[in-house]
Amino acid sequence: xxxxxxxxxxxxxxxxxxxxxxxxxxxxxxxxxxxxxxxxxxxxxxxxxxxxxxxxxxxxxxxxxxxxxxxxxxxxxxxxxxxxxxxxxxxxxxxxxxxxxxxxxxxxxxxxxxxxxxxxxxxxxxxxxxxxxxxxxxxxxxxxxxxxxxxxxxxxxxxxxxxxxxxxxxxxxxxxxxxxxxxxxxxxxxxxxxxxxxxxxxxxxxxxxxxxxxxxxxxxxxxxxxxxxxxxxxxxxxxxxxxxxxxxxxxxxxxxxxxxxxxxxxxxxxxxxxxxxxxxxxxxxxxxxxxxxxxxxxxxxxxxxxxxxxxxxxxxxxxxxxxxxxxxxxxxxxxxxxxxxxxxxxxxxxxxxxxxxxxxxxxxxxxxxxxxxxxxxxxxxxxxxxxxxxxxxxxxxxxxxxxxxxxxxxxxxxxxxxxxxxxxxxxxxxxxxxxxxxxxxxxxxxxxxxxxxxxxxxxxxxxxxxxxxxxxxxxxxxxxxxxxxxxxxxxxxxxxxxxxxxxxxxxxxxxxxxxxxxxxxxxxxxxxxxxxxxxxxxxxxxxxxxxxxxxxxxx
Numbered sequence: 001x002x003x004x005x006x007x008x009x010x011x012x013x014x015x016x017x018x019x020x021x022x023x024x025x026x027x028x029x030x031x032x033x034x035x036x037x038x039x040x041x042x043x044x045x046x047x048x049x050x051x052x053x054x055x056x057x058x059x060x061x062x063x064x065x066x067x068x069x070x071x072x073x074x075x076x077x078x079x080x081x082x083x084x085x086x087x088x089x090x091x092x093x094x095x096x097x098x099x100x101x102x103x104x105x106x107x108x109x110x111x112x113x114x115x116x117x118x119x120x121x122x123x124x125x126x127x128x129x130x131x132x133x134x135x136x137x138x139x140x141x142x143x144x145x146x147x148x149x150x151x152x153x154x155x156x157x158x159x160x161x162x163x164x165x166x167x168x169x170x171x172x173x174x175x176x177x178x179x180x181x182x183x184x185x186x187x188x189x190x191x192x193x194x195x196x197x198x199x200x201x202x203x204x205x206x207x208x209x210x211x212x213x214x215x216x217x218x219x220x221x222x223x224x225x226x227x228x229x230x231x232x233x234x235x236x237x238x239x240x241x242x243x244x245x246x247x248x249x250x251x252x253x254x255x256x257x258x259x260x261x262x263x264x265x266x267x268x269x270x271x272x273x274x275x276x277x278x279x280x281x282x283x284x285x286x287x288x289x290x291x292x293x294x295x296x297x298x299x300x301x302x303x304x305x306x307x308x309x310x311x312x313x314x315x316x317x318x319x320x321x322x323x324x325x326x327x328x329x330x331x332x333x334x335x336x337x338x339x340x341x342x343x344x345x346x347x348x349x350x351x352x353x354x355x356x357x358x359x360x361x362x363x364x365x366x367x368x369x370x371x372x373x374x375x376x377x378x379x380x381x382x383x384x385x386x387x388x389x390x391x392x393x394x395x396x397x398x399x400x401x402x403x404x405x406x407x408x409x410x411x412x413x414x415x416x417x418x419x420x421x422x423x424x425x426x427x428x429x430x431x432x433x434x435x436x437x438x439x440x441x442x443x444x445x446x447x448x449x450x451x452x453x454x455x456x457x458x459x460x461x462x463x464x465x466x467x468x469x470x471x472x473x474x475x476x477x478x479x480x481x482x483x484x485x486x487x488x489x490x491x492x493x494x495x496x497x498x499x500x501x502x503x504x505x506x507x508x509x510x511x512x513x514x515x516x517x518x519x520x521x522x523x524x525x526x527x528x529x530x531x532x533x534x535x536x537x538x539x540x541x542x543x544x545x546x547x548x549x550x551x552x553x554x555x
Contacts, residue, residue, distance in 0.1 A: 001138045001176075004032035004075070004247045007226045007238050009215030011282045012044030013056075015063040022079060023070050025245045032075045032247050033138045036178045038213035038222075039080040039111075039147050040095060042067065045182035045213055046220065047082075051093050051125045057082055064098055064105065072103030076137055078144060080180040083108050085127040095126045097144050097180050099135050107135050109144035112165045113152070119184060119220060119521065119529050122148075132168045140176060143169030147181040150200055150208070170204045177206055182213040185223040185271050186524050187264050190240060194227060201229035207249075214243055216278030219521050219529045221271045241270040265432040268522050269304070269439070272421050275520040276308035279419050280394065287393035291384050291414075292316040292335060292343070294328030295452060298398040299335050299443045300430050301421055305396060311340035317387065318345045319380045321352060323460065327446065334444045348379045355379070377413025385416055394418040397517045402427040402469055404516065404527060405476050406502060407509030408462070415516055423519030424526040426476065427452070427469040467498050475502045481525045510535045 006025040010018045018041060026035050039045055043060045050056045060082045071077055076099070083096035094110040110129025114122040135142045149165035169177055177200075183193055193212075201208040207230050214224035226238040228248040238244045240262075262270070280288070288305045292298045305314045316339075318332045329345075336343035355375055363371070384395045397417030399409045401424050409415050422430060434443040452462040452469070466472055475494065478484045479502075486503050490496055513527045514535060525531045 001033045001140050002031065002247050003176075003178075003209055003228070003249060004029040004035040004245060005209065005211045005226045005228075005238060006035050006037040006041075006245045007211060007214050007224045007243060008037065008041065008245070009243050009278070010038070010041050010044045010213065011215075012047055012217055013050065014282075015043060015059055018042055018044060019063050019067045019070070022067060022077070026071060026074050026077060028245050029247055030074070034076045034078065034142075035245075036209055036211045037077065037079040037180060038211050039097075039180045039182040040082070041079050041180070041213070042081040044217065045080075045222075046120075046217065047125075049125065051082060054092070057084060057093055068098075068100045068105050069103055071100050076101045078142075078178050078180065080146065080182075083110060089127045091125060091127040093126060094129060095122065095146060096129075097146055097178075099137065099144075101137070107133065109133055109135070109146070111146035111149060112163060113148040113161055115148045115151075118524070119526075120148075132165055132172055134169060134172045134174050141173045143172070143174030143177045145169060145177055145179050147179065147183060150177070150179050151196065166200060166204055166208075170206060175206055177204065177208045179208060179210045181210055181226075182222060184220045184521065185267075186526075187268055187522055190223060190225045190267070193225065194229075194235065194237070197227060197229045198233055198235055201231050202233055205231045207231070209248065214241065214274075216275035216520070217282070218279070219518050219526065221275045221520060221522070223267075223271065240267070241274050265429060266436060266438070268425065268429060269433050269436060271522050272304050272425070272433075272520055273308045276305055276396075276419070276421055279518075279520075280309060280313075283394075285392075285394045285418075286313060287391060288314045289384055289387050289391065289393045289395045290314065290316055290398065291380055291395075292318050292332035293398075294318075294325075294331035294335075294447060296430055296434060296443070296447055297400050297403075297422060298332075299447050300434050301396050301398045302335060302339055302341065303434065303439060303442050304421055306339045306341060314339070314341045315387070315391070315393065316341050316343045317384060318343065319348050319383055320345065321348045321376045321380075323376075327450075331444050331447050331450075335442075335447065338442055338444065346383050348376060348383065351379050352376060374410045374413055377410035381410075381413045381416035388418075396421060397423070399423060399516075400425050400427050400430050401523070401527070402472055402476060403462075403466075404513060405480065405509070406466065406472070406505035407512050408466060408505075409512060411512055411515060415512065417517040420517040420519045423516060423528075424522045426473045428473055467502065471495075471498065472502060475499055476506070479503055479506060480531065481523060507533075 008021050064081045081098050083094045096108045096110045098105050099107040112129040116123045145165045152164050210227050212226045213222040223240045225240040228236045236248050290302050316336045320329050388395045395417040397420040400422045403409050453460050478489045489499050519528045
């Protein structure tokens, strides 16, 4: 049996567009016997609460039937869709895969294991499947296990399940297992996923075919990297971060083919470019606006936007203020020249002086400290949002995860925007992206070399308010992604005063992160979608175990 994988990029809710993409993919591999597509390919993933709407469910059902008609005379297709659950069940639909043959739907397989960890909450909206079913396709006994149904091995962070759908399918006579999947990207995920499916194929003693989604859908990015794994440990992989439809089983090797493995920073860069491109495309937005400060974060945001959208779709705006250096403004101009984007300058000095004089009867003369710094950031945010409204463009927020973690950002200021591409990227990774060989020469050397600064006060540097970023990032990784306690981090030899201060800043800044623009997820613990903690809570006792509290974060 010649099996093809349709690694396609679908859009949530674009039922007709997704249907046509599936038909085109099948036509491109007409010599295949069977084509398998990703999880919920017809309605898009993740549909979230759309699946609680009866009109949406009915529309997906109609399009699935219509798809079957359009596939008459073509190869058999296994494709992710919704299936209405029986009366009396807790939730209205199953996350299902339809088997289409001869112009009609000849069977379904429902997802059994519904994840409720990390970015997933499927048990909230889907009814779990019952008994497994093996389908007779092209003379072979074929089992279908949807995504999580095969994530049952001892993978770090995976929950324990009382059922093993893959083993149940093999026990029921399956000679091959197909896995429609929507497994989202984070750094290191592809290697874990590949090894898991190799292990499953070896364990079950049958070929396993993974058809994984590719594309960005709001915060989530799907990397594809679909594969065929065989019991002897060989694997054939499709590329990451691009669509491809391929008949598999004709190119097998014991290791990933040349070029399948890329470095972690390159992987993050590819993911962010895909995430930005699809966010704009699927939201129907044409242009991006970015405030260019001459610093590394705005430079890398602009670089990624140009790679995703093209230089003609990106506008850079320099907004010099009372404490901006001429060098930083020139670095912003140089960046715009290198990237080939339009660049405009809007001085915030006149507005800043007006605000100062207006507020002085209330706040007094002299220095206002953080309030004075944040006033400048909020004026810049207003400038960018006004341009956005006038030009029907989307502002890209430029803050990185290191700063967002500790509240080193201004509500309604530099946090303004419709998307935060770097919100899950640590500071050292931002520098690493700029220095990739593929991006060489895009970011001015002066931007790479100078100390980071918000330039909101005379001679200001980030390290005046924060620990050095390499130390800060180590604590952030341990506390947020590693879920270590403050005591655990101190036991690793970190400076006690620094750790206490950073942890306090992280935990007192949740209110800011809740108001952030959507953040593209590239780590196992992304703010907004992957990490959920209450804003109103005690920070004493269990958390700090008697450690002294320090000052709150900048508001």
